[in-house]
Amino acid sequence: MDKTGQIYQKGAGIVKASYEVALLVAKNMKAHTIAESLIMPAAKILVSHVIGEEVVAKLESVSVSNNTSNAAKTELLLSQDRSSTTTGKDIFNVLDNFFKQNELDWGKLVGCTTDGAPSMLGRKSGFQAHVKAVAPNATAVHCFIHRFALCAKVLPPKLLLCLN
Structure with missing residues (x-):
């Protein structure tokens, strides 16, 4: 972008x-x-x-297919060693500094994938809360692997067998 x-x-x-x-x-x-x-x-x-x-x-550019040819792409925004704690506030501060250094606008953030402990990334006082304070329209999306695991926990045995 x-x-x-x-x-x-x-x-x-x-x-x-x-x-x-x-x-x-x-x-x-x-x-x-x-x-x-x-x-x-x-x-x-x-x-x-x-x-x-x-x-x-x-x-033609709108994909409605089950087998889409649009390749999903994951890119690493930044990689940085953390010598201090990894609270939601700490993670937000690292990203906020990165956004400022690269003149990026939090307001243009649409979604962010969250991965980690709920207490660290939570919507009430964790990373999500800090992002929402600067980008109210941003939507947090739980990591797809974790969504899969959460669904598998509550599926009836017959559906779980099919999923497995």
């Missing part, structure tokens, strides 16, 4: 559309494949007849 946020803004609408379609499919308790086999073809027909064929190409 550049400092103006332009690259993010172009991709954010595409990702948001993809998630909103997935949410709509889930709320209607339909198979996830319906988006690829029915919704997207119908959207292309509607757009081509109502708005124009040239706009249909924009829909």
Whole structure:
């Protein structure tokens, strides 16, 4: 993302559309494949007849597929040794200094993946709370491995067998 946020803004609408379609499919308790086999073809027909064929190409960038070709990318923001404590406040201060040194705006932060002890990263007094104080619209997202583990703890045996 550049400092103006332009690259993010172009991709954010595409990702948001993809998630909103997935949410709509889930709320209607339909198979996830319906988006690829029915919704997207119908959207292309509607757009081509109502708005124009040239706009249909924009829909191609919205992923509604179960097997998306968009590769997930994880990048390390920074790596720094911690000689002091690792409280939520300490972690926030390290990141805040990094943001200031690189002229980054907390207000443009949309999501952050949290990984660690709830007491350290918690939403009441931990890292999440400090981020929310400077970026109220930021959303904390629990690490996907931990989400998987949390779900597995409460699944009925038949579903757990399927998951395993």
